[in-house]
Amino acid sequence: MTERSTPRIIPVVGHREAGLALPQSLRNAQSPAAAGLLTDARGRPLRDLRISVTDRCNFRCSYCMPKATFDKDYPYLPHASLLSFEEITRLARLFVQHGVQKIRLTGGEPLLRKNIEVLIEQLSGLRTPAGLPLDLTLTTNGSLLARKACALKAAGLKRVTVSLDGLDDAVFRTMNDVDFPVADVLAGLDAAQAAGLGPIKVNMVVKRGTNDHEILPMARHFKNSGVVLRFIEYMDVGVTNGWRMQEVMPSAEVIARIHNEMPLVPLEAAAPGETAQRWGYADARGNHDATGSEIGVISSVTQAFCGDCNRARLSTEGRLYLCLFASQGYDLKTLLRGAESDASISDALARIWQQRSDRYSELRSTLGADAGGPGGRRIEMSYIGG
Numbered sequence: 090m091t092e093r094s095t096p097r098i099i100p101v102v103g104h105r106e107a108g109l110a111l112p113q114s115l116r117n118a119q120s121p122a123a124a125g126l127l128t129d130a131r132g133r134p135l136r137d138l139r140i141s142v143t144d145r146c147n148f149r150c151s152y153c154m155p156k157a158t159f160d161k162d163y164p165y166l167p168h169a170s171l172l173s174f175e176e177i178t179r180l181a182r183l184f185v186q187h188g189v190q191k192i193r194l195t196g197g198e199p200l201l202r203k204n205i206e207v208l209i210e211q212l213s214g215l216r217t218p219a220g221l222p223l224d225l226t227l228t229t230n231g232s233l234l235a236r237k238a239c240a241l242k243a244a245g246l247k248r249v250t251v252s253l254d255g256l257d258d259a260v261f262r263t264m265n266d267v268d269f270p271v272a273d274v275l276a277g278l279d280a281a282q283a284a285g286l287g288p289i290k291v292n293m294v295v296k297r298g299t300n301d302h303e304i305l306p307m308a309r310h311f312k313n314s315g316v317v318l319r320f321i322e323y324m325d326v327g328v329t330n331g332w333r334m335q336e337v338m339p340s341a342e343v344i345a346r347i348h349n350e351m352p353l354v355p356l357e358a359a360a361p362g363e364t365a366q367r368w369g370y371a372d373a374r375g376n377h378d379a380t381g382s383e384i385g386v387i388s389s390v391t392q393a394f395c396g397d398c399n400r401a402r403l404s405t406e407g408r409l410y411l412c413l414f415a416s417q418g419y420d421l422k423t424l425l426r427g428a429e430s431d432a433s434i435s436d437a438l439a440r441i442w443q444q445r446s447d448r449y450s451e452l453r454s455t456l457g458a459d460a461g462g463p464g465g466r467r468i469e470m471s472y473i474g475g
């Protein structure tokens with residue numbers, strides 16, 4: 090008798106749905122001038138564009154791409170669906186005219202996208218309406234950084250953020266779930282520093298009971314390194330990671346742990362809309378010791394910061410998401426490939442941003458922590474980037 094195989098169920102995630110088409114009212118309305126002054130329905134400007142260049146990754150961090158879902162049969166986007174570098178740059182130029190000053194490349198793992206340096210070179214040529222270059226950065230798991238740091242710098246990348254969830258090799262291998270050694274990421278960090286891709290930030294997602302014992306070793310390691318270490322609360326992004334509030338370690342607890350051994354002082358926010366709260370090390374008198382590196386905490390779960398959120402996200406296949414927790418995005422690829430003029434796409438971007446009112450993190454407690462975002466089925470972090 091042959092054993093019958095159980096049918097495989099692929100969870101429904103947002104990007105399998107059709108993208109949001111632009112309502113006629115958005116398409117036919119009169120164009121607002123693209124002078125970098127755009128604000129949304131809550132008065133928030135558009136400053137930060139995160140562009141996902143691939144939905145694939147060589148890691149399987151359980152909080153992002155758990156192996157059970159992201160296995161060899163997972164339906165990743167086919168190549169023809171991805172925006173080309175020319176399409177990305179064309180959109181980026183229009184976003185910049187509307188006020189974007191910072192572009193972050195992300196994914197999936199952005200360094201897996203073939204010839205990413207070519208895209209970086211194109212983006213580095215863009216200028217704001219005031220004639221300034223962009224703050225062009227990239228978030229990476231660091232696995233390919235040792236090999237690529239020099240080429241990225243030469244292409245015009247300003248700086249990198251590297252994700253690193255612990256220094257202990259066994260913990261790190263468990264977190265990435267592909268047995269990748271921590272030494273290779275540390276070598277990537279060194280290469281990025283040597284190439285001048287700074288100030289470098291290191292992001293550590295803290296999962297209580299999994300890697301919270303790595304908080305102090307990480308703080309000690311980076312204290313005098315010139316690297317800004319940031320602790321991120323484990324977020325309820327997507328629908329596949331089995332998020333539970335019990336596994337979230339509030340930033341206040343992270344800070345208390347470090348402060349107990351190495352006293353900290355709060356620092357002012359460097360820019361409006363900044364996601365991280367900044368801390369510095371204290372000297373013997375309790376004042377800020379500027380020779381120590383900075384610590385940041387990103388408290389997306391315990392302290393919502395939607396009020397200043399100036400971030401838009403462009404998915405690998407050209408959908409524009411107005412919130413990390415959105416369930417649908419606006420289909421810009423159809424506009425790009427439908428012979429629309431720059432003016433008409435620029436107009437569409439303005440109309441979309443002007444009606445934005447998203448503030449999921451502020452509503453999380455009223456929606457219930459386990460509820461979906463608006464529309465219920467949230468997109469995955471690996472699809473939209475961090």
Ligand code: SAM
Pocket residue numbers: 146152153195196197198199228229230231250251252292293294321322323324325326330470471474475
């Ligand atoms: N692969 C790259 C990396 O890991 O840096 C870029 C993409 S990754 C989706 C971007 C950031 O999102 C990483 O710093 C990662 O740690 C963070 N991230 C992913 N899932 C998360 C979650 N559930 N909660 C908090 N941060 C998360």
Ligand code: SF4
Pocket residue numbers: 146147148149150153154196197198230252471
């Ligand atoms: Fe890959 Fe980054 Fe997600 Fe980890 S967090 S699985 S490295 S995309």
Ligand code: SF4
Pocket residue numbers: 394395396398399400411412413414447448449450451
């Ligand atoms: Fe921005 Fe949405 Fe995050 Fe709030 S929940 S900070 S609106 S991305």
